[in-house]
Amino acid sequence: MNGTLFPHGLAGVIFDCDGVMINSRAANDEFYNRVLAYFGLPPMTPEQEAYSFMATAGQALRHILPERLHGEIDRVTRDEINYQRDILPLLRLMPGFREFADELSARGVRMAIATNRTEQGMQRVLDFFALPSYFDPVVTASNSTPKPSPEGARRICADWGARPSDVLFVGDSAHDKQAAEAAGVTFAAFNGGELEGQIVASDFAALGRALVPVLARSR
Incomplete structure (x- = not known):
């Protein structure tokens, strides 16, 4: 990970749903x-x-x-x-996702979702896997312009009162990357093959290792 990322700490993490939170x-x-x-x-x-x-x-x-x-x-x-x-x-929950989200929550790192699913479709996922209520806001195609528009990422940063540069967007597609870059948010290319980002992680164990330096400052 680039040592200049998150100089003010990690304010929050935005997750895409399909291909990141779940294998769908x-x-x-x-x-x-x-x-x-x-x-x-x-x-x-x-x-x-x-x-x-x-x-x-x-x-x-x-x-x-x-x-x-x-x-x-x-x-x-x-x-x-x-x-x-x-x-x-x-649907299958991505290995390590629940543990990764639990760790972020324990460290006081905010979490949100930016997905091209509808509100109903995203709620079905949250309910099906009985995921904790860590994610606020949940931005969907029902309440925001779908990705690759940066509207959802910008709205999340505004809701949090966070600098975009202090926020991480974890995604697995070109649409995720375009949305993150246009919003000025740091992008982590997750399980995305040749997809590039400021962080590249094949799974949540790798993403956790990449974030060790910044999470250590969140203790």
Whole structure:
């Protein structure tokens, strides 16, 4: 980690949800492929899978479905796909996430979420995993412009009264990185392959090690 990061200490950490807090790749693919199958269409291509993982559900469905079917999206996702029964159980909490969040909380570091999920979708995740109420605010596609817009990250910093340079954004996509950079927030590229950031961490153990110097100052 660059020694000049967080010279005033770490004020807070913003987490993306999918690919950071939770492993939802299998769940996402199952959901979108069920919608495609309902219309008699083939499964997603690799390009569509990559796009759908970063986008909002509405953006993804408009991307993978022919325009003639766009008017059916709300009905099908409401009445034909049982997300609670068939998709939610496929989600997995990222190894080490709960312990990492507990450590930050114990040190008085604020936490927030910036996700392209809807408010309802994000609440389902929090409830399903019975996650503690560490995350405030929770910024979603329902109450903010979706990433790569920096609106959510800027709003979180403002709510905290924190300098953007004192805040860390943990994300795994180009949209996360663009949002963080535009907001002036330090970006940690998490589990993102070739994705670069001021911090690069393959998992939460690695991210914890990278933050040891700054967390030590939070004692």
